[in-house]
Amino acid sequence: SQQGEEDPQALSIQEGENATMNCSYKTSINNLQWYRQNSGRGLVHLILIRSNEREKHSGRLRVTLDTSKKSSSLLITASRAADTASYFCATVLIQGAQKLVFGQGTRLTINP
């Protein structure tokens, strides 16, 4: 069974707007990572947040982590057409050899 669940499953917004995606997970984690996947391509690592961190920024990306609620959010500000992709959260469990457990992803479409 998959650890993470993304919400929403699909999101369509206008270029320039902000996009927020959420991820919930079930068990304690060591860290949580967000990946982007363009259609037909491999996954690209975006950002990693550790279990003792609450917020992290990278360019137009902002990730939050609430371990008490077992949830994370990814905010993309000032969206661009090139941000159109699927976004996956993945967790690294405390017990495990850096095994990533993925959610099913959010399909983000940015309309020009």
Next chain:
Amino acid sequence: NAGVTQTPKFQVLKTGQSMTLQCAQDMNHEYMSWYRQDPGMGLRLIHYSVGAGITDQGEVPNGYNVSRSTTEDFPLRLLSAAPSQTSVYFCASIEPPYGYTFGSGTRLTVV
């Protein structure tokens, strides 16, 4: 740097055939993994390795074998292909505490 290289990019197999998906990385990472991605799904872990000579099963290991004779290479073998193994396969490597580097994938169809 090439990163993680997967070959082939596409493959069609007949039911019962065997084949090996190749994965190589040039970053000297100890950890490597194989995932499969089915339509509309996230990735599921097949097998992983924490170093040369050490492998272990992931979430969906049945029908697949792996070996890790060198740090660079981590091939995935399909023993007797089945239509249920039609999927896109991704190899990845990691140098903790950073994120994974993924290959571009192998799209496999079993008919």
